Amino acid sequence: NKKIKSTFDSQVIIELGKLRSELGRLGGLVKAWLSPKQTDIGVTPESKDYLENNKPALKALLRDLDSNVFMIEDIVKKL
Numbered sequence: 867n868k869k870i871k872s873t874f875d876s877q878v879i880i881e882l883g884k885l886r887s888e889l890g891r892l893g894g895l896v897k898a899w900l901s902p903k904q905t906d907i908g909v910t911p912e913s914k915d916y917l918e919n920n921k922p923a924l925k926a927l928l929r930d931l932d933s934n935v936f937m938i939e940d941i942v943k944k945l
Contacts, residue, residue: 879942886938893931896924 899917917924 882938882942886935886942889931889935889938893928893935896928896931900924900928 900921
């Protein structure tokens with residue numbers, strides 16, 4: 867009458883947690899880069915041009931990252 871616990875589920879949850887953390891860090895970097903107060907990131911002319919030319923795409927990326935983080939949290943809760 868003992869329930870057998872799969873180690874696969876534990877491994878999947880650990881990996882999803884790591885992925886969520888990495889997505890959170892990436893999102894934080896994108897937010898920092900988009901911040902008008904940021905002085906250390908985007909100081910070269912090339913990076914400033916890239917930032918100005920791609921702000922909408924970077925904001926969309928940030929929304930997608932947030933969405934994926936929430937999706938991973940939901941999956942982990944169901945497991």
